[in-house]
Amino acid sequence: xxxxxxxxxAPPVVLEKPLLDVRGVTKRFGGLTAVDDVNLTVEKGRIVSxxxxxxxxxxxxFNMIAGFYPPTAGTILFADHPIHxxxxxxxxxxxxxxxxxxxxxxxxxxxVENVLVGMxxxxxxxxxxxxxxxxxxxxxxxxxxxxxxQLLALLDLSxxxxxxxxxxxxxxxxxxxxxxxxxxxxxxxxxxxxxxxMNTQETAAMMALIRRLRDDLGIAVLLIEHDMRLVMGISxxxxxxxxxxxxxxxxxxxxxxxxxxIEAYLGRRQAQHAETPS
Amino acid sequence: MTAVEVADTTPTPPAVPLTLPExxxxxxxTRWLWFLGVGFLVLAYPLIDQALNxxxxxxxxxxxxxxxxxLGLNIVVGYAGLLDLGYAAxxxxxxxxxxxxxxxxxxxxxxADSPFKWMQDFWVAMILAVIIAALFGVILGAPTLxxxxxxxxxxxxGFGEIVPRVVLNLEKFTQGSKGxxxxxxxxxxxxxxxxxxxxxxxxxxxxxxxxWYYLIVLIGAISIFGITRLRDSRLGRAWAAIRxxxxxxxxxGINPVTTKLLAFALGASFSGSTGAIYAAYLQFIxxxxxxxxxxxxxxxxxxxxxxxxxxxVILGGLIISSFDRIFAERxxxxxxxxxxxxxxxxxxKTKLVVPGMATPADVAFNLRTWLRSVDLLxxxxxxxxxxxxxxxxxxxxxxxxxxRRRFVKAPRGEPVTPAV
Numbered sequence: 001x002x003x004x005x006x007x008x009x010a011p012p013v014v015l016e017k018p019l020l021d022v023r024g025v026t027k028r029f030g031g032l033t034a035v036d037d038v039n040l041t042v043e044k045g046r047i048v049s050x051x052x053x054x055x056x057x058x059x060x061x062f063n064m065i066a067g068f069y070p071p072t073a074g075t076i077l078f079a080d081h082p083i084h085x086x087x088x089x090x091x092x093x094x095x096x097x098x099x100x101x102x103x104x105x106x107x108x109x110x111x112v113e114n115v116l117v118g119m120x121x122x123x124x125x126x127x128x129x130x131x132x133x134x135x136x137x138x139x140x141x142x143x144x145x146x147x148x149x150q151l152l153a154l155l156d157l158s159x160x161x162x163x164x165x166x167x168x169x170x171x172x173x174x175x176x177x178x179x180x181x182x183x184x185x186x187x188x189x190x191x192x193x194x195x196x197x198m199n200t201q202e203t204a205a206m207m208a209l210i211r212r213l214r215d216d217l218g219i220a221v222l223l224i225e226h227d228m229r230l231v232m233g234i235s236x237x238x239x240x241x242x243x244x245x246x247x248x249x250x251x252x253x254x255x256x257x258x259x260x261x262i263e264a265y266l267g268r269r270q271a272q273h274a275e276t277p278s
Numbered sequence: 279m280t281a282v283e284v285a286d287t288t289p290t291p292p293a294v295p296l297t298l299p300e301x302x303x304x305x306x307x308t309r310w311l312w313f314l315g316v317g318f319l320v321l322a323y324p325l326i327d328q329a330l331n332x333x334x335x336x337x338x339x340x341x342x343x344x345x346x347x348x349l350g351l352n353i354v355v356g357y358a359g360l361l362d363l364g365y366a367a368x369x370x371x372x373x374x375x376x377x378x379x380x381x382x383x384x385x386x387x388x389x390a391d392s393p394f395k396w397m398q399d400f401w402v403a404m405i406l407a408v409i410i411a412a413l414f415g416v417i418l419g420a421p422t423l424x425x426x427x428x429x430x431x432x433x434x435x436g437f438g439e440i441v442p443r444v445v446l447n448l449e450k451f452t453q454g455s456k457g458x459x460x461x462x463x464x465x466x467x468x469x470x471x472x473x474x475x476x477x478x479x480x481x482x483x484x485x486x487x488x489x490w491y492y493l494i495v496l497i498g499a500i501s502i503f504g505i506t507r508l509r510d511s512r513l514g515r516a517w518a519a520i521r522x523x524x525x526x527x528x529x530x531g532i533n534p535v536t537t538k539l540l541a542f543a544l545g546a547s548f549s550g551s552t553g554a555i556y557a558a559y560l561q562f563i564x565x566x567x568x569x570x571x572x573x574x575x576x577x578x579x580x581x582x583x584x585x586x587x588x589x590x591v592i593l594g595g596l597i598i599s600s601f602d603r604i605f606a607e608r609x610x611x612x613x614x615x616x617x618x619x620x621x622x623x624x625x626x627k628t629k630l631v632v633p634g635m636a637t638p639a640d641v642a643f644n645l646r647t648w649l650r651s652v653d654l655l656x657x658x659x660x661x662x663x664x665x666x667x668x669x670x671x672x673x674x675x676x677x678x679x680x681x682r683r684r685f686v687k688a689p690r691g692e693p694v695t696p697a698v
Contacts, residue, residue, distance in 0.1 A: 066529060092531035104526035106519050108680070117519045121531030123512045127540065130511030131504045141511070184531055 016043040018077075019220050020065065020096075020188055025074030025084075027060050027244075034060040036244040037074070042188060042220050047210065049223045049231045051255075052241035053264055058224045059101060061241070062190055065222070066098045067091040078188070093121040097186035099177040101193045101224070107166035111157060111176055114165050115148040118183030148183065155179045155209070171202045178209070188220045189213065195227050203227060207234055232256065240264065320495055324488055335487045337603050339559060342494045343552050344602075345595035348579040349501050349588065350548025355577065356586035356680070357509065358541035359521025361431040364418075364438025365576050368411045368546040370568035372553025374445060374452060375407040376400070377563055380462025385451055400462040404554040411550025412543040419542035423535055426524070438573050442565040457564030461557050464493060471558070490559055497551060505588055508544075517541055571659065575602070578662050582669060584676025593677055598662065606654040606661075617649025 018041035027035040035057040042048045050058050063069045065076055067088035076084040083091050092098075097118075106114050123144055129137040152158045155175045160168060165176060174194060181189055191210070195203040207230050213219045225231045231238060232252040240248040240255055242264040248255050255261055324335050347369060354362045378384045380403050388395055396402060422433045445452045452458065463470045467478055471489045475482035508514050516537045519527035528534055557563045575598065583594025620642055636644075654661065669676070 068525075068529075087533075088528045089531045089533045092529055098529055100526065100529075104523050106522040106526065108522050109515075109518055113515060113518075117515050117527070117532070118530050120512060120516060120519075125512050127508060127511070127513050127544075130513060131507050133507060137511075180530065 017080075018042060019044045019079060020222065021077040022061075022065065023075045023077070025061070025064060025071045025076060027057075027064060027069055028072045033244050035064070035071075035241075038241070038244075038246050040239055040246070042222050044187070044220055045214055045218045046237070047214055047221045047223065047235050049225055049235040049238045050241060051225065051228075051231055051238060055243075056241040056264075057244040058241055059192060060244075062098065062192055062222075062224060065091075066096065066190060089121070092184055092186075095185070095187040096190060097181035097184045097188075098190035099174075099181050099192055099194060101196065103170075103173045103177055105165040105173055105176060105180070107164070109165055110162050111165050111168065112145070112148050112152060112161040114176055114180050115151055115183045116144060118180035119144050119148065121184050151179045151182055154182075171198050174198065174206070175209075178206075182213070182219075186219060188222065190222050192224045193226060194223070195225065195230055203230060206230075210234055317499075324491055334604070335491055339487060339490050339494060340556070341596065341599040341603055342491075342498060343556050343559075344576065344579065344599040345592055346494065346498050346501060346552045347549060347576045348583075348591050348595040349498070349505060350545045350552070351576050352580050352586065352588060352591045353505065353508075353517075353548070354541050354545035355580055356591065357514065357517040357521065358538060359517075360538060360541060361427065362434045362542075362545070363431045363570075363573055363577065364434040364436070364441075365545070365549060366568045366570070366572035367418075367438045367441035368414060368549035369553040369556070369572065370441050370445060370565070371414050371546075372407040372411045372550030373557035373563050373568070374458075374553075375410050375550070376403045376554040376557045377458040377461045378451065379403040379406065380558075381458045381460060383453055383458055398462060400464045400554075400558060403462060404464075404551060407554040408547045408550040411553070412547040415542040415544075415546025416539050418546075419539045423538055435570070435573075438570055442568050445568075446565040452565075455564060455566075457562055458557075459562040461561050461563070463558050463561075464489070464555070472561075490555075494555060497555070501548060502588065502592075509588075513537070513540065574659075575599075575662070578666060581666065582677060584678040584680060586680035587676065587678050590676050590678030590680070601661070602655075602658060606658060610652055610654045613652045613654075614650050617646050617652070620646040620649065 020040070020042040022038060022040040024037050024039060025035060026033065026037050038057075038061060040048070040050070040061070050061065052058055060069065064071050064084065067083065067086050067090070071084050074084070075082055078091070078094060078096060081094070083094065083096075086094075106117060109117070123140060125137045125140055149158065149161060152161055155178060157168075157172060157176060157179060160172065165173070168176060174197075178189075178191070178194065181191075194210070195206050198206065210221055210223070211234055214221060223231070223235065235252055237250065238248075238252050238255045239246055240258070240261045242260075247260045247264060248258040250258075323338070327333070327335050347365070351362065351365050354360050354365070379386070380398050380400055386398075388398065397406075418434065418437050422430050425433060446454050448454070449456075463472055465471065466489065469476040469478055469483075469485075469489075471493070472487070474484045474486065476485055477483075516527065516532045519530060519532055520534060520537055524534060560567075576595075579595040579598045580591050581594070582598060583592065584590025
């Protein structure tokens with residue numbers, strides 16, 4: 001568990017242009033304001049976490065970035081282009097991939113086919129090419145399969161390539177979700193509780209993997225997570241949501257000491273208690 | 279807890295090779311043997327039929343047409359997971375497009391020297407029928423894309439009802455309930471299908487139903503070939519993904535609109551080509567031939583055989599339509615013969631008469647009458663319904679369920695290294 005305790009790399013002081021720029025985004029469902037005027041940025045090659053109690057609006061925020069809900073107000077820029085009016089599949093094609101909190105694999109497909117589906121926006125073959133089996137189609141398909149197997153090797157799923165995705169144990173299903181998301185060659189990866197239900201060992205492995213994606217592939221990661229050890233261990237910046245509002249933002253150390261955050265998680269009395277230890 | 283479940287930071291090369299070459303080669307060999315065997319039987323069937331004097335080629339042609347219909351519906355229902363209860367509408371559109379273009383009773387009257395005369399050729403009409411059916415597939419598909427499951431089924435059901443009704447009421451163009459007859463025939467080497475004797479190179483031939491048989495076999499073979507290749511491509515995977523989980527599919531970058539519309543259009547175009555041949559083969563079409571029961575029949579074929587498995591669907595199509603076209607009639611004949619064996623006088627010889635109840639004589643007589651008038655064709659929907667209920671209890675995945683492919687074709691000899 002040494003990896004967990006390693007302090008994160010301190011962000012350089014130079015102002016970077018954000019890859020993802022969420023500006024004043026609000027989402028109302030009828031009378032309920034799920035996300036209220038939230039600002040958030042993720043720079044290239046950074047790991048940013050969003051934490052908050054259940055129902056704080058984290059997943060709603062994700063769904064807006066991924067294009068599943070249009071924001072009621074505000075804008076979302078990705079690589080300087082507004083994306084909040086785009087459809088989910090267009091957003092994926094632009095380089096944002098996601099995983100789901102409740103695993104959503106294609107259960108009737110094999111493991112490797114799941115990854116091949118993830119490659120969809122990067123493949124160009126047409127129905128005509130598929131029927132005629134043009135040399136170009138064959139080349140692309142071969143390359144796609146090789147790439148899919150490489151991704152499975154990265155997540156240590158190679159030996160299950162031809163298994164049905166439904167037959168994988170839970171932790172591996174989560175890893176397959178990550179492999180499938182990586183297949184679209186994203187610049188930004190949205191991970192919605194990637195270690196939910198995993199044991200300590202599996203969590204540590206997932207953490208190491210997330211760090212490698214950033215270090216070796218330069219992928220920026222936006223993470224929703226409840227596992228504080230994971231969040232504090234790998235994030236360069238943490239944003240805290242409560243009742244749809246961003247109540248704190250900063251380095252893991254800053255956030256851990258923030259009164260409002262402690263209050264949101266523990267309640268008021270305990271928060272005061274924590275302030276004035278008797 | 280095995281070592282596998284923990285991803286190491288330094289991934290090991292895959293323990294299992296990508297392909298199991300011997301097993302894959304063996305599977306490919308058996309597949310080729312099947313193809314060759316079945317292909318030979320299919321091609322030689324008319325000769326076998328002639329040799330054994332079965333006289334069944336004429337009955338087999340509609341069966342094969344329905345199998346082709348089922349193959350097309352399997353794309354929509356089996357691959358893309360869109361429940362379509364109005365499939366017969368596209369069949370009707372294909373048939374009526376052909377009739378409209380080629381029939382002398384159609385309102386288009388072209389002079390013999392008209393520059394558009396070529397449009398009245400069967401082959402041209404068939405291609406147009408395919409295109410128009412595909413267009414209607416898109417027209418139906420577009421407004422229903424937001425619907426799923428039951429709701430989509432209801433809309434397609436409505437479409438399936440609308441088309442025959444429009445045909446019935448557009449008398450000016452379709453002759454309404456009078457139907458259209460005759461209809462242009464396919465031809466090859468100047469020889470029209472179904473019109474004997476056929477003169478090729480000064481030699482007269484009697485071909486009977488043979489050209490029809492081989493035409494539909496050709497269409498079926500092209501369909502099987504194309505569908506297999508589509509299934510194993512980017513598009514086929516996108517269909518399967520949408521069927522499994524649309525939300526996940528969309529976030530994988532799959533455009534749900536074009537993917538579903540392509541499924542509708544392809545399914546409809548199969549129906550269109552089949553409709554064109556069906557119309558030319560029967561030489562008479564009217565709206566009653568395309569009602570709801572046809573949609574249900576074709577859907578039954580897909581479900582019975584195994585939704586999503588092409589070979590299953592072919593088997594299901596063969597079973598259901600051969601029951602419909604051949605066995606129901608023969609079985610009815612046998613039951614009627616059985617009825618004739620019941621002796622109505624048997625009751626008079628027994629002394630057992632319970633007051634207030636039917637006498638054995640009555641029972642025997644009624645049984646005889648009933649058995650002798652059995653016509654399973656009237657009961658066909660009951661038989662299909664019962665067989666589907668039984669299927670759902672005994673084998674809900676169909677006779678040959680959709681099977682995941684065990685092997686992945688991976689580049690040979692190239693080592694697989696982790697992506698990072």
